[in-house]
Amino acid sequence: MNAPQHLLRQAALAQKVTEVGKEKANGVPRVHYRGTLGRDALTLRAASDFRTKLDQPFGPTNNAPITAHVWVEAGAG
Structure with a gap:
């Protein structure tokens, strides 16, 4: 399991982020926000050989089809 700090760093690298809506x-x-995680976010802290392996199915274009969801307390920030 990843540390919360690592997951927040990955979420900060999300692309095409949209607001899904307000929930409780x-x-x-x-x-509730949704975005996509590219290669840079997915390989954050990863060894170089893992990054190379990830290039095989997705290519080095940073277009991995991974969707991320984040919920932020309303009014936070």
Whole structure:
């Protein structure tokens, strides 16, 4: 399992981020966002041989088809 700090760094690299909508989780208002994670986000902290292996199916163009979802407490920030 990844450390929360690492997951937040990956989320910060998301591309094509859109707001999905407002929701409540455990009674707390949240804003739901969706974006895609490219090669840079997926290979953050990864060894160079893993990055090379990832290039084989996806290519080095940073276009891996991985969707990420993030919920942020409404009004946070």
